[in-house]
Amino acid sequence: MSNPASQSFASRCLKSRSFVVGGTITLILLCCAIVSLFWTPGEVYNIVITDRFKAPSADHWLGTDQFGRDVFSMLMTGTQNSITVGVVAVSIGLFAGVSLGLYASAKRGWTEELIMRFSDFSFAFPAILSAIMITAILGPGGVNSIIAIGIYNVPVFARLTRGSANSIWAREYVMAARAAGKGKFRITIEHILPNILSIIVVQATIQFAIAILAEAALSYLGLGTQPPHPSWGRMLNEAQTLMFLQPMQAVYPGAAIALAVFGLNLLGDGLRDVLDPRLSRKR
Amino acid sequence: MSVFFAKRFLTLLATLFGASIVIFLVMEILPGDPALVILGVEATPDAVKVLTKELGLDRPALERYFSWIGGILQGELGNSYAYKVPVWELVEGALKITIPLAILSMILSVILALVIGLYAAANHNKASDVSLMGFSQLGISVPNFWLAVLLILFFAVNLRWLPPGGFPGWEEGIWKGIRSLILPALALATVQGAILARITRSSVLEVFREDYVRTARAKGLSQRATLWTHVLRNALIPVITVMGLQFANLLAGTVVVENVFHLPGLGSTVLKAINNRDTIVVENVVLMLAGMVVLTNFIVDLLYAVIDPRLKAHDI
Amino acid sequence: MTLLDVRNLNITLQTAMGEARAVRDLNITLKKGETLGIVGESGCGKSMTALALMGLLPENATTSGELLLSGEDLLEKSEKEMCTIRGNRMAMIFQEPMTSLNPVHTVGRQIMEPLRLHRGLSKKEAFEEAKRLLDRVGIPNPSERIRNHPHQLSGGQRQRVMIALALSCSPDILIADEPTTALDVTIQDQILELIQTLVDEEGMSLVLISHDLGVIAENTQKVMVMYGGTAVETGSTDRIFDELTHPYTQGLFAAMPKIGMGRNRRLTTIPGTVPDLINLPKGCTFTDRCPLASEKCGGAVPARSQMNESHTVMCHHLDKAIKARGGELYQ
Numbered sequence: 015m016s017n018p019a020s021q022s023f024a025s026r027c028l029k030s031r032s033f034v035v036g037g038t039i040t041l042i043l044l045c046c047a048i049v050s051l052f053w054t055p056g057e058v059y060n061i062v063i064t065d066r067f068k069a070p071s072a073d074h075w076l077g078t079d080q081f082g083r084d085v086f087s088m089l090m091t092g093t094q095n096s097i098t099v100g101v102v103a104v105s106i107g108l109f110a111g112v113s114l115g116l117y118a119s120a121k122r123g124w125t126e127e128l129i130m131r132f133s134d135f136s137f138a139f140p141a142i143l144s145a146i147m148i149t150a151i152l153g154p155g156g157v158n159s160i161i162a163i164g165i166y167n168v169p170v171f172a173r174l175t176r177g178s179a180n181s182i183w184a185r186e187y188v189m190a191a192r193a194a195g196k197g198k199f200r201i202t203i204e205h206i207l208p209n210i211l212s213i214i215v216v217q218a219t220i221q222f223a224i225a226i227l228a229e230a231a232l233s234y235l236g237l238g239t240q241p242p243h244p245s246w247g248r249m250l251n252e253a254q255t256l257m258f259l260q261p262m263q264a265v266y267p268g269a270a271i272a273l274a275v276f277g278l279n280l281l282g283d284g285l286r287d288v289l290d291p292r293l294s295r296k297r
Numbered sequence: 298m299s300v301f302f303a304k305r306f307l308t309l310l311a312t313l314f315g316a317s318i319v320i321f322l323v324m325e326i327l328p329g330d331p332a333l334v335i336l337g338v339e340a341t342p343d344a345v346k347v348l349t350k351e352l353g354l355d356r357p358a359l360e361r362y363f364s365w366i367g368g369i370l371q372g373e374l375g376n377s378y379a380y381k382v383p384v385w386e387l388v389e390g391a392l393k394i395t396i397p398l399a400i401l402s403m404i405l406s407v408i409l410a411l412v413i414g415l416y417a418a419a420n421h422n423k424a425s426d427v428s429l430m431g432f433s434q435l436g437i438s439v440p441n442f443w444l445a446v447l448l449i450l451f452f453a454v455n456l457r458w459l460p461p462g463g464f465p466g467w468e469e470g471i472w473k474g475i476r477s478l479i480l481p482a483l484a485l486a487t488v489q490g491a492i493l494a495r496i497t498r499s500s501v502l503e504v505f506r507e508d509y510v511r512t513a514r515a516k517g518l519s520q521r522a523t524l525w526t527h528v529l530r531n532a533l534i535p536v537i538t539v540m541g542l543q544f545a546n547l548l549a550g551t552v553v554v555e556n557v558f559h560l561p562g563l564g565s566t567v568l569k570a571i572n573n574r575d576t577i578v579v580e581n582v583v584l585m586l587a588g589m590v591v592l593t594n595f596i597v598d599l600l601y602a603v604i605d606p607r608l609k610a611h612d613i
Numbered sequence: 614m615t616l617l618d619v620r621n622l623n624i625t626l627q628t629a630m631g632e633a634r635a636v637r638d639l640n641i642t643l644k645k646g647e648t649l650g651i652v653g654e655s656g657c658g659k660s661m662t663a664l665a666l667m668g669l670l671p672e673n674a675t676t677s678g679e680l681l682l683s684g685e686d687l688l689e690k691s692e693k694e695m696c697t698i699r700g701n702r703m704a705m706i707f708q709e710p711m712t713s714l715n716p717v718h719t720v721g722r723q724i725m726e727p728l729r730l731h732r733g734l735s736k737k738e739a740f741e742e743a744k745r746l747l748d749r750v751g752i753p754n755p756s757e758r759i760r761n762h763p764h765q766l767s768g769g770q771r772q773r774v775m776i777a778l779a780l781s782c783s784p785d786i787l788i789a790d791e792p793t794t795a796l797d798v799t800i801q802d803q804i805l806e807l808i809q810t811l812v813d814e815e816g817m818s819l820v821l822i823s824h825d826l827g828v829i830a831e832n833t834q835k836v837m838v839m840y841g842g843t844a845v846e847t848g849s850t851d852r853i854f855d856e857l858t859h860p861y862t863q864g865l866f867a868a869m870p871k872i873g874m875g876r877n878r879r880l881t882t883i884p885g886t887v888p889d890l891i892n893l894p895k896g897c898t899f900t901d902r903c904p905l906a907s908e909k910c911g912g913a914v915p916a917r918s919q920m921n922e923s924h925t926v927m928c929h930h931l932d933k934a935i936k937a938r939g940g941e942l943y944q
Binding site: 267 | 312315319320323434435437438439440442443444446447449450454545548549552553556557567568571579583586
């Protein structure tokens with residue numbers, strides 16, 4: 015069937031409990047998002063006042079909110095939002111951050127110094143704080159919060175990439191390639207990038223989780239996704255005002271966020287075990 | 298030591314200076330004219346012009362930057378555009394909430410981390426270790442503002458032990474003030490504590506494999522004595538590193554969590570100021586937050602030097 | 614008087630790959646003031662034996678047999694009782710002086726620890742005693758060095774500190790596990806000489822572990838050659854070097870650089886690698902690498918043959934091995 019190398023990869027994946035559990039949770043969420051594009055069990059966008067505050071039933075699995083919208087359907091649709099934010103924000107950070115990190119590592123000297131000092135500054139501004147500042151400039155909204163979180167991700171990836179790339183540049187085979195007259199760009203593509211890819215993939219998973227958390231926080235503060243698009247953070251915000259009447263409404267969206275972040279963190283741990291057995295043994 | 302100290306202090310100043318430039322530039326691009334926001338959309342262009350001049354916003358950016366920084370150096374933060382009162386007046390009360398809250402949650406998270414981390418390490422690979430680490434993985438995943446809501450539901454609504462939000466002010470007595478900070482601090486500390494507990498555990502386990510731990514055991518020290526005298530101090534080095542890095546997130550967390558508990562701290566101040574386009578307040582508050590982060594990392598650096606004598610040697 | 618008597622020591626390690634038999638049926642006797650060398654390649658079980666003596670085996674190890682120190686079985690002792698023996702009646706020096714001292718404490722503090730623990734000295738007394746010990750192991754300017762942290766000392770000095778530490782409670786037995794392997798060649802001799810002098814002066818027994826036959830030959834009275842977790846040849850050092858018998862011992866000797874050896878003569882090596890302790894061969898563990906191996910060797914463990922009262926060898930082909938002493942086994 016398949017070659018032994020990939021077989022052992024698959025079996026290593028299945029052996030890692032973190033990978034299996036985290037991967038399953040992530041897959042389920044992904045399915046929820048895709049299904050909700052075509053079908054949801056109840057009303058998400060339209061207000062049905064007669065249906066407000068329904069208790070959980072066969073029609074409304076988790077009940078309805080103050081506008082009569084189906085909570086379970088809103089949670090399902092909210093998955094779309096979280097996944098989009100995660101994918102786009104991490105992609106922005108990945109593309110810009112990895113390029114900057116690789117460039118810094120290949121150039122060294124003052125270019126590296128400049129890029130690294132700049133990312134140092136950004137560490138004085140925590141994720142949500144810089145996101146708040148950026149959304150303040152661009153105005154509240156889903157797209158703007160994605161950009162804000164994406165910008166925050168840039169220095170994270172730049173630092174990681176530059177650190178790991180520097181250690182690869184010091185390896186013998188890279189020296190050999192340089193001695194053979196290969197250019198820095200070619201070495202970066204041929205040797206550096208493939209060797210740091212697994213570290214970056216693991217970090218991307220973790221940043222994905224952080225992005226979901228940050229977006230939820232922004233939406234919760236009213237700076238992120240705007241109505242009528244369902245988002246977990248805003249559901250929590252709306253539920254909080256009614257916390258004393260309908261406490262469970264405040265529980266569900268948070269649980270959804272926690273589940274998604276939990277799954278992604280586990281997946282990241284599992285990926286680390288699978289992609290880099292040396293790292294996981296050290297822990 | 299003094300060279301080490303001086304070097305770190307210079308880095309601190311440089312970082313703060315860099316941060317102030319970034320903040321100022323970002324706020325410069327902020328669309329929306331403060332004068333227009335204050336006067337409302339129906340204001341006449343002339344009135345807007347007068348107010349702009351009054352606020353000093355017609356001066357060139359460079360001049361405004363230096364007058365801002367110069368003011369800070371003289372302890373003068375300027376006047377709020379929206380409320381026409383000194384920024385310090387708006388911020389003073391907020392600092393008295395945010396700083397104690399941050400310190401309280403830091404202390405709580407360290408206690409949580411050391412207890413859980415050491416216990417898990419001591420019971421390495423046993424059921425208690427595995428379940429504690431499972432819980433900590435969950436703790437990391439929980440959004441702090443949701444945890445805050447759950448804590449309110451449980452401790453304030455169901456048990457009625459603690460207030461669900463608001464702040465009575467320190468004049469009402471220290472205990473009353475702390476009471477209303479316990480739940481927010483707990484919400485913040487749980488996530489931080491979960492992260493730190495994992496680091497503590499793995500760091501302790503790693504140090505236990507070091508040669509000098511074997512030496513200590515070969516001297517006749519018991520497992521417990523070895524843990525306290527030889528392992529803990531070395532194991533704390535990575536814990537403190539992460540603690541410093543996490544402080545920025547903790548502070549950001551306070552911005553959100555203050556909102557849940559309706560605490561008039563720096564978080565709500567900055568959110569309100571953003572809505573009012575009160576740029577001078579935003580600039581100062583964000584710089585203060587950045588300053589706290591930088592200062593914490595400075596303290597972490599000093600702690601390093603106290604814990605690990607090798608560092609001093611490298612720097613001198 | 615027999616100070617240390619090890620009988621049928623077996624150590625098994627539980628690993629992810631299965632059970633590894635690190636040490637099998639090992640017997641050691643050591644009189645007061647006697648010096649024993651344990652020699653073998655890495656993974657032959659010599660360090661495991663040392664750690665077993667100290668009661669410091671890793672958690673995944675199980676032991677059987679008897680470890681008698683002055684007639685008391687150490688394997689029966691509780692952890693608390695072992696703590697009063699370690700560093701007090703038995704002390705150990707490790708291979709890596711660079712990592713064997715705690716980087717965050719001063720060397721003085723680390724030497725004072727056993728003094729206060731076992732000898733009950735006050736802080737001040739312990740400090741003075743630590744200074745005396747540093748002086749004794751040849752560290753110049755001890756009153757200054759005592760306040761140094763390990764990173765401020767050279768490798769040789771650190772190993773001297775380790776020796777001072779081991780010496781602090783005048784133990785009956787000193788175990789030195791490759792004490793010079795990590796050091797510069799020029800320093801190696803100084804450290805070995807120091808150990809030798811101190812052992813003589815204190816009347817301690819010494820267990821010196823090394824992969825280097827030369828080190829063993831110069832510093833010990835008795836020698837035990839270990840291979841694959843068991844002793845393949847034991848005897849007095851003088852006799853064994855005169856009458857190298859076991860093919861493995863002959864191989865170790867052939868692999869040693871010798872004075873007067875021509876420049877162009879290549880060092881001989883023993884082909885192959887050490888046996889897999891998880892899947893040990895059924896018969897003699899050296900079979901795969903032995904130039905004398907026959908079918909018999911793979912089938913059964915050879916008996917221990919008594920060459921004379923102090924010399925034992927485990928080999929199926931004693932006659933051939935004795936004939937080969939001239940050195941023609943490894944060319």
